[in-house]
Amino acid sequence: MLTKGVPDFSEGAVSFDEDGHLERGKTPTVMNPNDAFALEAALQTRVRHGGHVSGMSMGPPGYAEVLEGAMESVYTDDSYLLSDRELAASDTWATAITVSSGIEKYREEVADVDLVFAGFKTADGETGQTGPQTCWALEWPIVTHVIALDIDPDERRLRAKRLVEGDVDEIETVEAPLPCMVVTDPEFEPTYRKAAHRLTHKRLRAETQERAAEHDEHLTTWDHADLNLDPDYIGLDGSPTIVSSVDPIPKAPSEREATMIDPDDGAAMEPVLEELQPFAGGD
Amino acid sequence: MSEYEHYEAVVVGCGPGGAAAAARLAEHGVETLVLERGVEAGSKNVSGGLIYAEDSAPYTIDGLFDGFREEAAERPVTDYRIHNIAGDKVKTYDLTDLHEHDTDWCDAVLRRKMDSWLEARVHEKTSETGGGVLTNVRVNGLLREDGEIVGVTCDELDPIEADLIVAADGVNSELAREAGLMDWEEPDEWFQGVKAVVDMDPEAVNHRFGIDDNEGVAHLFSGDLFEDVRGGGFLYTNEESLSIGTVFHLDSLVAEQAEPHELLDALLTHPVMAHWIGDGYDEREYAAKLVPDSKKVAHREPYRDRLVLVGDAAGQMQAQGPIIKGMNHAVTAGALAADAFAITRGNADPEAAGRRYAKLLEDSGTMAKLRPKQYELARTVGERETVTNVVDRVLESPLGSVALGNPLADRVLERAYNSPFLVSMLPDTRTGYTTVPTVIGEARGKSIRWKNDAEPPTLEERIGDLTYDTDVGNPHIELRDASVKASGAAVYACPVSAEAFGGGCYRTEQVKTNGDEETLVSLDTQPCVECGTCAIVADTAWEHPRGGKGVEYRQG
Structure with a gap:
């Protein structure tokens, strides 16, 4: 289960300087919102089929909190953070090389991997490239825009429904062999229609409360040396793309006047209701 | 092999009846799944709120759940009274003798706290035998195979098969109705209760009722403060609140076109309440529930195929005069249903457990409490309108008032109120609910002139809260x-x-x-x-x- 920390872009949390540049230090880090769907997919797969779910992220030490959040919300068993200064300022290419190396190391030293789940593009980079590039490096198949999935553990195959958006939205059903990477669509919704699955879900939640409280004990951090990566091929030096500049798009000024009204103020609400009257159904 | 998920037992509802059934099933080693439609057990439940442990009952809630009284209940009832009211005149009888008859203990409870505590215990117990409690799941019907009930269907889950289905889904049990065992036809088979939980500092509770931390009171109210609507009021002390409510025969509410919240307000604002409520009335919650009248609807054979009904779902709510006992009977019934299944486990006849359960209800004396013979005999004459009218006219006459109002009658009446045998005979007419208490209040009562400043919230505010x-x-x-x-x-x-x-x-x-x-x-x-x-x-x-x-x- 791959996740990334991103600036909290929600209203009130995000902070910009006078030039419209993001003030990274003043903006808290949260889990990339799209990753929540991937987490749910990983949890659903684990509830239905059993297994072990690990969270993995690449970023500064503070991203441990994002992994802790994953443990709390979807009950990951343990966390792996790929982190050191040499990895800073990686583009999607360098990130994919690093993450795929992390997954390879995990397979060699921890356990074999059947599925890797990732969210659909990050809220800060918006490239949607890291997942496919990681898969390319691993030489695994990738299934994107997944809105529902099921696994046949005996056949070691995955069957997934993909939401294909276009002039007409379509739902495509695809199959892929394991191991495989699954990228969830924001439309993904887990379903638990079996009592046994809900009981498992409830048990995992109870077990996780204690584990998440001591997240540090379940966190492994690997640096570039652990991953056996050449500094020339990772981080800023290993990144063929750089972001040369960011131009803020100024918000268009509102052409209409806004009047704030307290909904509890009966007299002030009077004209609002009168305005709405013609649009209300019935009499 | 069936395509459906299967559990040995599915219990629908995690109130006291369902909890008792599930706990006992788990003790018998039965794989038990409990399905509760609330976000948490107790979130859909209302009761007046006294739970009894009867000396004569085969099961009690604290017997099944260690620590129940300490952790899930409010105050024990140590003082039990009925107030007969006529206008601002009140005559109070001590009903402690009646209350203590066959009572090991009796505690006030608030259902969210009580049932959620039970849910946690039930989940622990049932998890050990391969099941557990699931909340947010509504069972919406019965799964049938060739017409025979074999399981349940749910809004949130695929159908589930079970060898035993315990419908502990409350007074409006959809399963009991789908099975054709209960209906919603006759208003005279039901009571409706409404209740306000009133916030109060524990020190104030102690001071106003003259009790210690580990003591509590139960007060009942009858007479003319509800005009001609048959029913009464109650006040129970909780640790940090009061439960104040009214319970009326539903047919009487309909006949009198009465507004339940106004009847509750009549009690809340009566002078008799002034001292107890004090100033600064703070209502935590307004709630309502239907109450089955077990005398009329307690099902003598509450089963069909693998389905058994427990508690309110089976009409097992004993409301007779001042006696209101429901939760204790649900606990007994739930545990007996579990025992019946354990005894008949492996029997090929799908109704073996149900039949045994009905027999256990009889043999344990539970059914006799729910449907007292004395009542069956007395109601044939007592509930005829002509008899009621004649009796009422005599009671309301100067002669009747003298008879009820003299000091001798006072003692006799207090004794009569305290006789479990006589109380179980009380016909359900306005004589018992309104006329007698009013006459007593009028003739023997003292006027109460305390000013009650309580301003209960409006219905709109209550809904909004x-x-x-x-x-x-x-x-x-x-x-x-x-x-x-x-x-x-x-x-x-x-x-x-x-x-x-x-x-x-x-x-x-x-x-x-x-x-x-x-x-x-x-x-x-x-x-x-x-x-x-x-x-x-x-x-x-x-x-x-x-x-x-x-x-x-x-x-x-």
Whole structure:
């Protein structure tokens, strides 16, 4: 289960300087919102089929909190953070090389991997490239825009429904062999229609409360040396793309006047209701 | 092999009946799944709130759940009284003897706290035998195979098969109705209770009732403060609140066109309450529930195929004069149903457990409490209107008042009230509920002139203070006949509707059709408290909301 920390872009949390540049230090880090769907997919797969779910992220030490959040919300068993200064300022290419190396190391030293789940593009980079590039490096198949999935553990195959958006939205059903990477669509919704699955879900939640409280004990951090990566091929030096500049798009000024009204103020609400009257159904 | 999930036992509802059944099943080693439609057990439950442990009962809640009284209950009842009221005159009898008859202990409870505590214990117990408790799951019907009940269907889960299905899904049990064992037809088979939980500092509770931390009171109220509506009021002390409520025969509410919340307010604002409520009335929660009258509806054979009914679902609610016992009987019934299954486990006859359960209800004396023989005999003469009228006229006459009002009669009456045998005979007429208490109050009572400043919230405020998760676009009640004749009674009988209030569930509207103007009843289920009143007094298709949806009681 791959996740990334991103600036909290929600209203009130995000902070910009006078030039419209993001003030990274003043903006808290949260889990990339799209990753929540991937987490749910990983949890659903684990509830239905059993297994072990690990969270993995690449970023500064503070991203441990994002992994802790994953443990709390979807009950990951343990966390792996790929982190050191040499990895800073990686583009999607360098990130994919690093993450795929992390997954390879995990397979060699921890356990074999059947599925890797990732969210659909990050809220800060918006490239949607890291997942496919990681898969390319691993030489695994990738299934994107997944809105529902099921696994046949005996056949070691995955069957997934993909939401294909276009002039007409379509739902495509695809199959892929394991191991495989699954990228969830924001439309993904887990379903638990079996009592046994809900009981498992409830048990995992109870077990996780204690584990998440001591997240540090379940966190492994690997640096570039652990991953056996050449500094020339990772981080800023290993990144063929750089972001040369960011131009803020100024918000268009509102052409209409806004009047704030307290909904509890009966007299002030009077004209609002009168305005709405013609649009209300019935009499 | 069947395509469905299978559990040895499925228990529907995690109130005291379901909890007792599930705990006992787990003790027998039975794989037991408990399905509860609330976000947490207790969030859909209301009771007056006294739970009894009877000396004569085979099971008690603290016997099944260690630590129940310390962790899940409020105060024990150490003082039990009835107040006979006529205007501002009040005559009080001590009912402690009646209360203590066959009583090991009796505690006030608030259902959210109690049932959620039970849920946690039940989940621990049932997890050990391969099951557990699931909340937010509404069982919506029975799974049948060749016409025979073999399991349950749910809104949130695929169908589940079970060898035993315990319907502990409350007074409005959809399973009991689908199985054809209960109905919603006759208003005279039901009571409706409404309750306010009033916030109060524990020191104030102690001071105002003259009790210590580990003591509590139960007060009952009857007489003319509810005019001619048959029923009464109650006040119980909790640790940091009071439960004050009223319970009326549903047919009487309908006949008198009474507004339940106004009857509650009549009690809350009566001078007798002034001292106890004090100034600064702070209502935590308004709640309502239907109460089955076990004398009339307790099912003697509460089973069909693999389905057994427990507690309110089976009409096992004993309400006879001042005795109101429900939860204890649900606990006994739940445990007995579990025992019946354990005894007959492996029997090829699908009704073996049900039959054994009915026999255990009889043999344990539970059914005799729910359907007392004395009542069956007495009601044949007592509940005829002519008898009631004659008796009432005598009682209301100067002669009758002297008879009831003299000091000797006072002692006799207090003794009579305290006789479990006589109380179980009380016919359900206005004589017992209104006439006698009023005459007693009038002749023997002292005037109370305390000023009661309590200002209970309006119905609109009460609804506004409740927590709802509305299932938008998916109303759980459908009005089948909107004519005033068929469904007009709901406008006043519904505890969250009122004649002059447009913000409740039911209201009347003038509708113009082809030049004619006609009065029709309309329904908005958003403020619904799921009590079931309208299922009886109006023509509806009534279901519970989906799991986790609808009203969520915080006190209960």
